[in-house]
Amino acid sequence: MSVTFADVQSAAERLAGRSIVTPLIESPALNERLGARMLIKPETLQRVGAFKFRGAFNRLSRLSPAERKGGVVAFSSGNHAQGVALAARLLSLPCLIIMPSDAPKVKLEATRGYGAEVRFYDRATDDREALAAAAGAERGAVVVPAFDDPFIIAGQGTVGLEIAAQARSLGASIDLLLGPVGGGGLMSGVSLAMGALSPATQLYGVEPAGFDDTRRSLDAGERRGAPPAPRSLCDALESPMPGKLTFPILRDHLTGVLTVTDAEVAEAMRYAFATLKLVVEPGGAVALAALLAGKLDLAGRTAAIILSGANVDPELFSRVLAGDV
Amino acid sequence: MSVTFADVQSAAERLAGRSIVTPLIESPALNERLGARMLIKPETLQRVGAFKFRGAFNRLSRLSPAERKGGVVAFSSGNHAQGVALAARLLSLPCLIIMPSDAPKVKLEATRGYGAEVRFYDRATDDREALAAAAGAERGAVVVPAFDDPFIIAGQGTVGLEIAAQARSLGASIDLLLGPVGGGGLMSGVSLAMGALSPATQLYGVEPAGFDDTRRSLDAGERRGAPPAPRSLCDALESPMPGKLTFPILRDHLTGVLTVTDAEVAEAMRYAFATLKLVVEPGGAVALAALLAGKLDLAGRTAAIILSGANVDPELFSRVLAGDV
Numbered sequence: 001m002s003v004t005f006a007d008v009q010s011a012a013e014r015l016a017g018r019s020i021v022t023p024l025i026e027s028p029a030l031n032e033r034l035g036a037r038m039l040i041k042p043e044t045l046q047r048v049g050a051f052k053f054r055g056a057f058n059r060l061s062r063l064s065p066a067e068r069k070g071g072v073v074a075f076s077s078g079n080h081a082q083g084v085a086l087a088a089r090l091l092s093l094p095c096l097i098i099m100p101s102d103a104p105k106v107k108l109e110a111t112r113g114y115g116a117e118v119r120f121y122d123r124a125t126d127d128r129e130a131l132a133a134a135a136g137a138e139r140g141a142v143v144v145p146a147f148d149d150p151f152i153i154a155g156q157g158t159v160g161l162e163i164a165a166q167a168r169s170l171g172a173s174i175d176l177l178l179g180p181v182g183g184g185g186l187m188s189g190v191s192l193a194m195g196a197l198s199p200a201t202q203l204y205g206v207e208p209a210g211f212d213d214t215r216r217s218l219d220a221g222e223r224r225g226a227p228p229a230p231r232s233l234c235d236a237l238e239s240p241m242p243g244k245l246t247f248p249i250l251r252d253h254l255t256g257v258l259t260v261t262d263a264e265v266a267e268a269m270r271y272a273f274a275t276l277k278l279v280v281e282p283g284g285a286v287a288l289a290a291l292l293a294g295k296l297d298l299a300g301r302t303a304a305i306i307l308s309g310a311n312v313d314p315e316l317f318s319r320v321l322a323g324d325v
Numbered sequence: 326m327s328v329t330f331a332d333v334q335s336a337a338e339r340l341a342g343r344s345i346v347t348p349l350i351e352s353p354a355l356n357e358r359l360g361a362r363m364l365i366k367p368e369t370l371q372r373v374g375a376f377k378f379r380g381a382f383n384r385l386s387r388l389s390p391a392e393r394k395g396g397v398v399a400f401s402s403g404n405h406a407q408g409v410a411l412a413a414r415l416l417s418l419p420c421l422i423i424m425p426s427d428a429p430k431v432k433l434e435a436t437r438g439y440g441a442e443v444r445f446y447d448r449a450t451d452d453r454e455a456l457a458a459a460a461g462a463e464r465g466a467v468v469v470p471a472f473d474d475p476f477i478i479a480g481q482g483t484v485g486l487e488i489a490a491q492a493r494s495l496g497a498s499i500d501l502l503l504g505p506v507g508g509g510g511l512m513s514g515v516s517l518a519m520g521a522l523s524p525a526t527q528l529y530g531v532e533p534a535g536f537d538d539t540r541r542s543l544d545a546g547e548r549r550g551a552p553p554a555p556r557s558l559c560d561a562l563e564s565p566m567p568g569k570l571t572f573p574i575l576r577d578h579l580t581g582v583l584t585v586t587d588a589e590v591a592e593a594m595r596y597a598f599a600t601l602k603l604v605v606e607p608g609g610a611v612a613l614a615a616l617l618a619g620k621l622d623l624a625g626r627t628a629a630i631i632l633s634g635a636n637v638d639p640e641l642f643s644r645v646l647a648g649d650v
Binding site for chain 2: 044
């Protein structure tokens, strides 16, 4: 079960007219700050406020008539939940989402707003995969994984298809592309697209401190978890280990993986507010955070970054603006 | 001294490669909420975070070699200040900005950041036009008005050029277009563009309560001020009267002028944060506010709105998010 560039192209056909072709925008202020030409892909403007709608819709659109009856089950801290919930609504499928009891309120409310049934689990004591599997069996529902699925990976890869096409129409050749890595669904899909369309582009994943399992896995040459860590500001990126499908793709394509601290992420969120005028959630801001923190030398180069999501509680956003985070 | 569509086209040539072609974006969530197809023009993503850069750069690019020596002077509560300051920096011109002492901090700091000299005036007691004229005479500098100038109007009109072209490429025909009115520079320029390129589009201006001078002037058939009002949340739209140049253009093109309250504006800012994921300042949110408040029947129609600016102090933004405004 491998995923190919053709799968990404096929996902793009499924998503045509369903997902938003988010723009590729430029900020002269950011260019000046970094001494580079920056191309910003704001998946914050995607349906549900995150790229996750792409993979979820692609996956759900492939269900057989028999599978459609039982609907879908997913577990997620929030963005995948919203993506699956909206895709299920658009495709008229029953949908159960299993969320941690401490998920951001904005993600919980949006998931319910799309008509999904929500059950909670305790992040500390429950096994969410077992809960999802049990709920799936009980309802005859298909469990939709957050990243380790060929259709999910291919759907997220359409972000890369769009970046490559939009950069071409700007006459830009992308030297580097950076995006967040949780389980690796986004960056493995983007790797397939860029590998085919822009093979000279260096690809970097960015992880939050304490959840650098992908960096550790790439160093080790095999899938590894990170040692248990306290929570990260980046609730969307707290995955324990790269996926079975995503890891080999990341291993074959990524030039490197960078790590950012909560403080660097908060600074990037403030920069996005004050200068880019975009709302970005913590996990969505890691690529920007890595560059603002000077983790790569960009002088004279062209770099693309993915701002992957914007679902952040207003209370937390205000604390970040106030510099309390 | 009249302004024509040809002036807008000429401004677009001056601005090519200087201003950002902001995208025209769609939000299925907003479409569903309003029962309409909405096309959103986020001039929040323009250089300096507001459309004002367009008019300012066009104006400053027309200075004669003799005029360039003395540089420019402008008075502004903030967005025009930033537009003039950045345009002056790009064109290597000396620049003095006269700002009210209570201007939003973010606007003051950005104006200084672009290298302009800043002097303050007292909103209650000083005559800012007289101050600007005196400073201009003293320095041999050209006074750059905020809206009542053919090059300023033509520059702002390029927003309309882009909307018309972008809507065409989406296959959309715009039934209505709404944008903010302070002195009327933006909507008079946009009127010239849309009048030429999309004459069937109904154009609406939107003003904040207490500063509905354009509505009163259109009702009276001649320029009128609004009775003295306390401050508005919309610091960018507190102009006392439509301009000599802008008024006849607005009179000939606008279907109507709507008025929104501070509470409606704050609600629109929260909606932009939570659903559109865009930072919008109070004055930039009035068109969205009018539609969310149901001031026009949109059922089944296609409407474009201009989000004109995003320069808002984080403290105020947080108070709005908290529902304290």
